[in-house]
């Protein structure tokens with residue numbers, strides 16, 4: 631417990647869905663714990679360039695990464711795993727089994743199919759939650775997918791921080807424990823409550839960095855992204871930047887309903 635951690639949100643997820651129905655991009659977080667250089671999730675296909683750039687900005691090369699933690703097998707979280715040639719690839723055993731059973735072309739990314747990822751000979755499966763580096767523990771958090779896994783960072787002089795993946799996609803889910811786009815809503819709700827009970831800070835799969843207060847969840851950061859429209863499309867001779875901004879907001883935590891199984895009698 632005497633170790634210090636370095637944590638950098640390399641890509642911050644964005645809350646919201648496009649009108650086509652897909653979630654926006656997901657969070658990627660770098661954690662340095664002793665000799666371990668860990669990346670929690672690797673982002674979707676459109677984020678490969680930014681991933682490289684932002685890791686470079688914090689002085690980390692892809693070959694420096696010793697461990698990739700894949701929160702779950704969805705395309706928007708794991709696509710760039712092949713960009714880290716030295717890294718041990720760590721995931722929950724139940725996710726591995728589920729990913730293996732998915733048909734090719736399902737949303738579980740086919741290239742992360744059993745045979746391909748197995749060929750890397752760098753896969754380690756988590757069967758029971760464990761400390762994978764000093765102050766860094768896995769947390770089984772099923773529901774969104776059968777083997778979704780979060781990471782808990784717990785060291786002195788740092789708020790207890792949970793990197794949630796899509797076990798918690800956004801502020802509303804953390805505050806209400808109500809979810810959508812989950813394979814098992816009640817398991818998801820239980821996972822969210824478990825995370826809320828231990829976390830002071832949560833980095834969700836698709837939102838800003840969140841602070842857990844006694845009765846409320848508040849964002850610590852805003853989410854900002856731009857869409858650049860080429861010259862002449864909107865204005866003659868000029869590019870136009872369309873700003874997407876989700877400001878710093880807060881919302882109350884929804885108390886458990888009466889007789890909720892998570893409420894002690």
Ligand SMILES: [Zn+2]
Nearest residue numbers: 702704774796
């Ligand atoms: Zn997902």
